[in-house]
Amino acid sequence: MKNQVLSIYKQAERFAEITKKAIIAGNIARAKKCLAHAEHLYISGSNETKSVISNVYVFSVSSFMELRHCSISNLFPQNLKLEYNRQINSSGV
Template sequence: MKTKIKTIYKQAERFAELTNKAIVSGNISRAKKLLNIAENLLVSGSKETKEVISTVYIYSVSTFMEIRHCSISNLFPKTLKAEYVKQINAISA
């Protein structure tokens, strides 16, 4: 039986894990679909959803991709990429 995911943060972590697994397995079309779902949530979700996608999902997926030396610019949709760049600039400032 599946364990219930109780918080939006846990859901975002799980969503990031699914994206990362798709990348590792070479299923780039699935990874892009998942990234596009995250993009839609970031653009049209509630304030809480946008915050979670920004802080949990983007951080997890981008960190994973950097460790694996994947090109983020090729996979991230426009808004996700802009949020990623914003986070990177905030860290280096």
């Protein structure tokens, strides 16, 4: 695994895992920092970056939080919360 470049999708998956581990550990400050960084990437990134943050990161973290009955509205920054709401409303559930 010498200098292996991870795809943007794998990076988003790993970043989501870091965020989820912070939540499990009760390190809400670190989880909020991760979410804020994801928000920054979502706002300022390319279309591909926005898509990956939405489809991989937000989906993974929000699904995890729902399964654990965590309040998403308290943790998610504004734009990620809007994206989460778009996902929920478009899912047909």
